[in-house]
Amino acid sequence: MEIFKYQARFQPGMSLDESVTILVPSSTANIGPGFDxxxxxxxxxxxxxxxxxxxxxxxxxxxxxxxxxxxxxLGYAGRLAASELLKESGINKxxxxxxxDSDDGYTVGGxxxxxxxxxxxxxxxxxxxxxxxxxxxxxxxxxxxxxxxDNVAASMNGGFNIMTTSPYDNRLLVDRYELPENLGLAIGxxxxxxxxxxxxxxxxxxxxxxxxxLVHQTGLASMVTAALLTGxxxxxxxxxxxxxxxxxxxxxxxCYGDFNAREFEGLKRYLxxxxxxxxxxxxxxxDMDVWYNKDRHPNGIVDEISxxxxxxxxxxxxxxSLKEMETARxxxxxxxxxxxxxxxx
Numbered sequence: 001m002e003i004f005k006y007q008a009r010f011q012p013g014m015s016l017d018e019s020v021t022i023l024v025p026s027s028t029a030n031i032g033p034g035f036d037x038x039x040x041x042x043x044x045x046x047x048x049x050x051x052x053x054x055x056x057x058x059x060x061x062x063x064x065x066x067x068x069x070x071x072x073x074l075g076y077a078g079r080l081a082a083s084e085l086l087k088e089s090g091i092n093k094x095x096x097x098x099x100x101d102s103d104d105g106y107t108v109g110g111x112x113x114x115x116x117x118x119x120x121x122x123x124x125x126x127x128x129x130x131x132x133x134x135x136x137x138x139x140x141x142x143x144x145x146x147x148x149x150d151n152v153a154a155s156m157n158g159g160f161n162i163m164t165t166s167p168y169d170n171r172l173l174v175d176r177y178e179l180p181e182n183l184g185l186a187i188g189x190x191x192x193x194x195x196x197x198x199x200x201x202x203x204x205x206x207x208x209x210x211x212x213x214l215v216h217q218t219g220l221a222s223m224v225t226a227a228l229l230t231g232x233x234x235x236x237x238x239x240x241x242x243x244x245x246x247x248x249x250x251x252x253x254x255c256y257g258d259f260n261a262r263e264f265e266g267l268k269r270y271l272x273x274x275x276x277x278x279x280x281x282x283x284x285x286x287d288m289d290v291w292y293n294k295d296r297h298p299n300g301i302v303d304e305i306s307x308x309x310x311x312x313x314x315x316x317x318x319x320x321s322l323k324e325m326e327t328a329r330x331x332x333x334x335x336x337x338x339x340x341x342x343x344x345x
Contacts, residue, residue, distance in 0.1 A: 019052040020128045023335050024120040025328035027112035027154035028187075028289050032240040032247075032280040033220040039154035039161045040179065041328035042187070045106040047099055049078075049120030051128045054094040058082045061098045066105040074108075075099055078117035081145045085125050088141075095128070097121055107189060110282030115151030118142045119332050123156070127342050135333055135343070140172055149174065151283065158331030160228060179327050180231040182295050186302050188288035188309065191319035192257040202284070204253045205246055217245050233293045240278035240291055241268040247281050256285045257318045267312055275305055290322070300324045 024047045029039040060075040060082075068074045075097075082095055099117060106113055122142050126133050133141075135156070142152035149172055153161040157176040164173055209217075220239055227235035248261035256264070268279045271290075278291040290309070292301045302322050313320040336342040 018128075019050050020124045020340065021048060021050045022120055022124045022127070022332050023047075024049055024116045024123075024155050024332040025158055025330075026106065026116055027151045028110065028282040028287075029112060029148075029150040029154065030243075030246060030281065030283060031224075031289070032243045032278070033217055033224060033245070034162075035243070035246045036148065036150060037163055037221070038225075039112075039150035039163075040185075041154040041158035041161075041331050042111070042185070043326040043328045045102045045104060045111060047101065047106060047116045047120050049117075049124050050098040050100070051121070051124030052096045052098075053128055054096050056092075057094040058086070059094070059096045061096070063099065064101045064105060066101065066107050068108055072108055074113075075117065077114035077146065078121040081118040081121040081142065082125060084145060085122055085131075085141060089129070089131060091129055093129075095125055097124065107287070110190075110285050110287035112151030112155060112283060115142070115146050115148075116155045118145050119152050119155040123332050123336055123342075127336055127340050132343075136174075138333065139174055143172060154328075154331070156331050156333050158328035158334065162225065177229055178329070179228065180233045180236075182231075182293055183228075183233050183236070183327070184292045184294045184297065184301060185325050185327055186290040186292070186300065186305075186322055187282065187325045188290065188313075189321040189323065190257070190286040190288065190313070192286040204249050204255065207249070209245065213244055217243070220244075233295075234276070237272070237276060237278040237291060237293060240280055241272055243280065250281070250285065256281060257313065258316045263316075271305060271308070274308070275301070277301060277305065286318075288320070 025041045025043055026045050027039050027041050031038045058079055060079045062074040064074055078097055119142050122138055139153055139156055143149040146152050149163045153163055153174045160177045160179050162175050166173055220242055224236055224239050251261040251264045271277050271279050276296055280289050282289050290301055302324055306322055309322055310320050
């Protein structure tokens with residue numbers, strides 16, 4: 001499979017026993033009504049990715065306290081990305097790549113693990129072999145391996161990312177923006193296992209979309225984007241939990257646990273009315289994002305909503321660990337620039 005036509009522009013640079021280490025933030029995608037077009041980089045969890053040049057082959061090692069769910073293999077996405085980049089760049093050498101989780105581990109279930117693996121592999125190899133790839137080239141290659149641009153863009157860039165394809169030449173377009181300073185985030189790490197992978201959960205979305213739903217969803221996505229970019233956090237919170245496309249369909253198929261769309265909407269409505277927070281599913285699930293206004297909740301949101309949030313999921317046989325999190329202001333690319341001077345003249 002030819003993924004990326006690119007002629008190598010690398011120099012001897014490092015010796016074989018030198019290593020490059022990149023910190024890659026996790027991500028949360030979709031963010032309510034922004035299905036496949038929005039993603040945010042999250043500071044934790046993250047992957048520490050160390051690439052060492054080798055004489056040949058691609059060797060992957062994962063050090064993680066987390067158990068991969070059925071049907072998933074940690075490091076598989078990174079191996080594919082590394083193999084394709086070496087092949088397409090004409091590099092007749094190899095790499096050893098070590099993935100290490102952040103202290104709390106990096107679970108699989110909505111945090112963009114495969115996207116982070118791909119970004120870490122592509123960027124660390126580019127630095128190690130002095131491949132002078134632009135940010136656009138790095139994102140395009142990562143996207144072509146992953147199949148979806150949202151998670152890889154957020155891990156590469158940090159911040160808030162909007163993506164689409166150009167109607168002129170069909171190239172991938174990714175724009176990155178800063179998030180409002182007063183927008184807070186807590187993550188609910190779910191015990192509900194994501195089986196079958198993301199593609200299995202995408203199949204439930206194939207049913208046609210009625211006109212009224214399309215109009216409603218387009219309006220939500222437009223207004224939420226405007227709210228984020230103008231710093232109107234309260235408007236963002238009023239709308240972000242109101243997705244009418246992917247979350248209801250997946251909830252009714254049990255993708256997030258033993259509850260349906262009506263029950264899930266009831267929880268989201270109660271949390272907004274009582275605490276003025278917006279609950280959305282992280283990526284394809286099963287982790288949850290709780291967005292809030294730091295001006296309203298200066299001490300965070302976990303202690304306030306846990307007596308409601310945790311028992312609700314427990315009643316549906318799900319253990320939910322709710323933790324305060326930071327969004328990532330720096331993505332993997334900026335880290336490589338800062339630490340290794342990558343991409344600078």
